[in-house]
Amino acid sequence: MTFNRRTFLGTGVAAAAALQAPMVLGAAKPRVVVIGGGAGGATAARYIAKGSKGAIDVTLVEPSRSYYTCFFSNLYIGGFRELSSIAHSYGKLASEYGINVVHDWAVGIDRDAKTVTLAGGAWLPYDRLVLSPGIDFIDGAVGGWDVTAQNKMPHAYKAGSQSELLKAQIESMPEGGTFAMVAPPNPFRCPPGPYERVSMIAHVLKERNPTAKIIIADPKPKFSKMALFQEGWANHYDGMIDWIGPDFGGDIVSVDPGAMTVTIDGEVTKVDACNVIPAMKAGRICEMAGITEGNWAPVDGRTMQSRLDENIHVLGDACAQGDMPKSGFSANSQAKVAAMAVRAALTDSKMFPAKFSNTCWSLIGTNDGVKVGATYEATEEKIAKVDGFISQTGESGELREATYEESIGWYAGITSDMFG
Structure with a gap:
């Protein structure tokens, strides 16, 4: 100052x-x-x-x-x-x-x-x-991107106007257009978040623009609820989503917001909308x-x-x-x-004594909710996981709908707990 x-x-x-x-x-x-x-x-x-x-x-x-x-x-x-x-x-x-x-x-x-x-x-x-x-966000985490480019390639990882902007860009994509996401490395806010977001974007495109494509460039070899998301993508959005992990260059990515291009391991792709989620x-x-x-x-x-x-x-x-x-x-x-x-x-x-818990719910498609969570206790060294749970692949539609409804109740409860 x-x-x-x-x-x-x-x-x-x-x-x-x-x-x-x-x-x-x-x-x-x-x-x-x-x-x-x-x-x-x-x-x-x-x-x-x-x-x-x-x-x-x-x-x-x-x-x-x-x-x-x-x-x-x-x-x-x-x-x-x-x-x-x-x-x-x-x-x-x-x-x-x-x-x-x-x-x-x-x-x-x-x-x-x-x-x-x-x-x-x-x-x-x-x-x-x-x-x-x-x-x-960490400066320089994604080549070609910084916060001055967030209006062309929004991060939408701080909710509000960025969420509105990303939603508008998705809905304005041309027929058969391409959406790209640059996913972040660990650790980052809400580990299932990018993949729930891809699911929600696919849901919108399936209704409005069914020939559109989604590319995910990901520096991680695996991600939270990976099997659940991939099962859901195959069930709801078959052929629409292409996840590119580090084995295929997902960790070698740069963008050009002016030209609206994403370069993955040297291959340049023109995109119509792009969500860049940098390292945090x-x-x-x-x-x-x-x-x-x-x-x-x-x-x-x-x-x-x-x-x-x-x-x-x-x-x-x-x-x-x-x-x-x-x-x-x-x-x-x-x-x-x-x-x-x-x-x-x-x-x-x-x-x-300190006790902790966490559950992360994700929506993959209409009434298709999944969750992962655990309980924790504090030790001298760290907060340590005690036990955990996760939704399973192949669950019934009734169970998935109940999981989604559970998340709605949790949202009402936590926001009341936060704001009174």
Whole structure:
């Protein structure tokens, strides 16, 4: 951040006000700042505020006034949901739980002073800081692509306007046209996500443009629920989808957004729409705080505390914690453990052993739902998988429909748990 005299004076006044306000008001409450209002951050803020019964002053920093869930955004692309159905506001967190919701960007963290700097110039002091910023993309991960090309070749891995853009591009493809996806390397947000997305795009094209083709360039030799997706693609979209793994050059890919071409192992293909999902890393605020090692922020799974700063907890996609996948369910589960740890540290409430769970549902075609999941426990080294389950190939239509209906119920439950 660049400071001039006016900026310095403005932020200094804001900082002084923020630092002195609890003393002036006589509150003297411990202060928690949560950065990021998704499945991890919103849940953590709510559980800290609710569980402490007002004993902790909670501030949630999130630039967006409406949060669009990345989970279920593929169903919007496939025509199974409206965009408004995955949009959520923060009104109840403020009105019902007393959380101070600040719509601004966090642009700096001073770990020694325990302050967060906002883009608008204010400073927020904290006793504990919770970071749940989601993901950012690694520069240069896909040759020829960076975020300035996201309007021509959208990533749609941060839901909202990018989801709308990708859906519009798919629906505008010419008859018999070609759609390409550049899939990401591990680890990344929502491991089944790209393949559910391909399923939803194929569903749209089967109805609107049945002679269109889909190419997936994938650097991985296998992917989450691979057998289930490939079975579903053969059943619903036979001959439409061509998955190209690393054995055939799926790991040697570049794009030209201006020319709308994808080059796979030297072979150039003209495409009509292209979804580039680059390699990922922790949201940038984690790097700015100096709590990352490599691309992710390591944590102690017993409390979700950063291994580099005990006063910071990191949740969800941004953290390196062990065996759990990066998913909304995981972030929500981790947030409850972090909230318990924060309350125990600041109010002497009880701390219980950390337990976690995760389930990822995917829709392959109409009423054809599949799932994978596991339970986990925290060890000194990591969050470790205890046991797991996965849908099986050849399941009945009734079971697959029940799995899809289960996912609808889960979505309603988790978003209520996040936003009140």
